[in-house]
Amino acid sequence: MATNLLRRSRLHADAVLRLIGDFDVPSTNNTAERAVRMPKVNLKISGRFRTLDGADHFCVIRSFLDTLRKQGHNMLAVLQRAFAGAPIPSVG
Incomplete structure (x- = not known):
């Protein structure tokens, strides 16, 4: 598993390190997670749409x-x- 991560990091180094040079790139995907959180909470509270x-x-x-x-x-x-x-x- 660690080998796969290392291989992919080397293969996509420009994308992995993009956030260092471009401050508009977020360091996490929390924005995407927050976007789906509300529908999931609604689903849990009401049981369904x-x-x-x-x-x-x-x-x-x-x-x-x-x-x-x-x-x-x-x-x-x-x-x-x-x-x-x-x-x-x-x-x-």
């Missing part, structure tokens, strides 16, 4: 909110705009 569509909608909304939070938007203002029918315009 009532429908597959409900689970899909939950994940889409959660993804949008997480992206806007990472872009520095105020979550209360984002939700107020969405419910008022004036969501944040897309960029690009």
Whole structure:
């Protein structure tokens, strides 16, 4: 097992060490883990989502909110705009 790790580290050294030279690269995958934590907690508390569509909608909304939070938007203002029918315009 350690041999495989060493072999892969040597093979992908540029990717493994990228975080040293590029400060925008996170050193962990905690962001990805946090993104899936809420659906998992919801699943554990309620036992399940009532429908597959409900689970899909939950994940889409959660993804949008997480992206806007990472872009520095105020979550209360984002939700107020969405419910008022004036969501944040897309960029690009």
